[in-house]
Amino acid sequence: MSIYKLKSDITNYSCFIEDYPKGQESIMGLSRDNWWKPFGVNYTPVKLEVSADDLGRKNLGFDFSGMLSPFFVLSELALNSLDDILLPRGEVLSVITESKKRNIMAITQPMLYRIA
Numbered sequence: 001m002s003i004y005k006l007k008s009d010i011t012n013y014s015c016f017i018e019d020y021p022k023g024q025e026s027i028m029g030l031s032r033d034n035w036w037k038p039f040g041v042n043y044t045p046v047k048l049e050v051s052a053d054d055l056g057r058k059n060l061g062f063d064f065s066g067m068l069s070p071f072f073v074l075s076e077l078a079l080n081s082l083d084d085i086l087l088p089r090g091e092v093l094s095v096i097t098e099s100k101k102r103n104i105m106a107i108t109q110p111m112l113y114r115i116a
Contacts, residue, residue, distance in 0.1 A: 006072065007066070010067070012053055013053055013062035014050045014053050014060060015062075015065040015073070016051070016065045016067060017067055018047070018048055018049075018068060019047045019048065020046065036070075038091040045096050046096065047096040047097070062075070063075040063078040064078050074086075
């Protein structure tokens with residue numbers, strides 16, 4: 001059995017955070033209200049923003065962002081490398097972001113979602 005530890009490096013790389021209007025619930029809140037079950041056809045894409053790293057730069061050279069845990073933002077490489085582990089534990093979701101090469105996986109069991 002293999003165990004993987006996914007870790008964000010917010011010192012050297014940016015991360016994604018959710019941008020939701022005042023009065024609207026976050027994706028985490030919506031998932032909690034849904035008892036962490038898959039969204040299915042009831043899902044509306046969320047908007048994500050890139051935050052700066054500790055040095056004030058917006059650097060997208062990372063494969064994993066865990067700032068929205070249990071929703072994880074993954075590069076295509078990370079998702080393709082771990083899809084056999086992640087896909088059975090979550091739901092692939094689309095998100096709105098400036099970076100077209102990122103995916104989000106949300107944990108519905110609580111485990112993972114992909115945003116394209």
